[in-house]
Amino acid sequence: MYLKQFTVQNYRNLQELKIDFAPNVNIFIGKNAQGKTNLLEAIYFLALTRSHRTSSDKELIAFGKDFANLTGQVQKSQVELDLRILLTKKGKKVWLNRIEQAKLSKYVGQLNAILFSPEDLDLIKGAPALRRKFMDQEFGQINAEYLYFASKYHQVLAQKNNYLRQIVRGEAHDLVFLDVLSDQLAGIAAEIIVRRFKYLNYLSRYAGKAYAQISSESEKLTLEYQPSIADIQLTDNTEQIYQKVLANFKQNRPVEIKKGTTLSGPHRDDLAFMLDGKNAHLYGSQGQQRTIALSVKLAEIQLVHQLTDEYPLLLLDDVMSELDHSRQSALLNYIHGKTQTFITTTDLAGISWEIIKAPRVYRIQSGNISLEKGEANG
Template identity: 50%
Template structure:
């Protein structure tokens, strides 16, 4: 798949903009704080119905007192084109597919699959468990609508259960039967999520391990493990067995949960471990190994999504070339050339990129204004550059 057209109105620093893209590599070039990342963000929001930079949709609306922002795109797939539109207002959001409003966002997400790789994505390896859980949920949610739906349901049940545990803690309630009902609901949804996560991570590992081996010239072997408190070998259990483990563990923890007023086990507490040559790369890996692992996992998503959906995703690269050395830049650019539609932001192309990127479509961005064309446009916006 690829994004053919994009229309913006009152989004960030774009008052009104309409663009057509190459199905191959699109380079968004300009100095800092001009709107390159805002444009990338608009594509991400069109796909995911949320931003990767803020949880507050109001921040996406043009600051000059506008009531809302509007994003529209036309996506080309093997079976034809799909028109997506997303209206963001202070009252909420409305998502449409081919003019039909979607009652659930889980029905909307997945029509345009995107993979974002930004400098902060190195935190995928060295950051907190919450970062890795979010990565799993955002990426796998695009592939499997049922996973996304069950995740939304799980979060609702979890919120209700935590609220009731707080009431029990404060002696404002004493009905443990109701707690058991909420626990049973959470167990069912949690087991579904955990089983799906283990399946997708096993698939991801197959692709990522090959890429890690290639980049490291056969020096590094990558393993991805799912870490949960209910069982050491969770990947080997069926969903029914996972439900049984959850039930037993909740029974053991119930008094402690009431004392603390919160749910202590479940997918919202789990983690993903990346191991290189048998060692946790977060703790024992070098900076180079961490960068290679993050790159390998991101590139592996491309093939995983294609394998699961039959379509290649759109790749969004937000100023990542500056964070990678020549070897990793070369591997990245060779991997995406003629394979996936790519949007790459950069202040200027370096020698590696100039050598490896074939016939990109250039977009020159300055203060929310965009021009397309050849390299002579650089002189329009940045006359000091040669």
């Protein structure tokens, strides 16, 4: 799949843009704070209906404007799609082929995009919340059911935690209602956990192969899901996981009431990146951690292709300068001829030109984009 044409109105500092993209490699040059990251964020938002930088959609609307509008023409192997998102202060609406969609789950997944930014290099060494966000974002765009259950889980979790706080304040006393909420949450949690196990199993295989290809190291990379409820196993089915989560909720109920919060579940789970059985979060060198992060991104591309039979868009936000020549070469060789790729950079000097063939190069300045002329355009 590839994004043929993209129009932007009032998205951060991007006021009015209409761009025809090349199906292979598109490079955006510009100094910092000119709009390069905003453009990639807008493409990502068109695909997933959410930003990777903020949870507040209102921040995306240009200052002094009432709305932001994104439209894209997408070419897939079998079909052409028209996508549109309208953002207002009241919320967002989405259209697929000019028909408004009542549910975001009917829209998300039509265009798949994988983003790789310098922050992703912190995926291994960063906090567990980063890895949970990674799972929810990536699995949500390839499986509508996962997206639905993840959204529902956070709704019921917020409801349960709010009720726990009411009990702490003495404003509520109905423990039967608390058990009902715990039962609902356990059921949804089981649906999420069984899917995380499934997709991480695929991702682990692909990431292990990518790590072996691009690393001179001899270690074996595996990804391990770490549920906050210790006795949950990969081999458990949905019903078994539900029973274990529910039993854990019942066991922890006195402590949860005391603390006013839910102590276990998918919102407390983690993901470990293991090199020869050792957690790279604790024992990996910076070079190993960067190679793992790159391997995981390459694995995501392969996973999306396996599940959708289409390669996703790849958005590389100022990440080339963070990778040495060997890792750049590994990345560019892996995606060559497969994915439509968008690269942002402050200059062209650090890019491995021997691999990129005839890219389309743009210059971004103060939110305006112009096609750059010169040898880089082929």
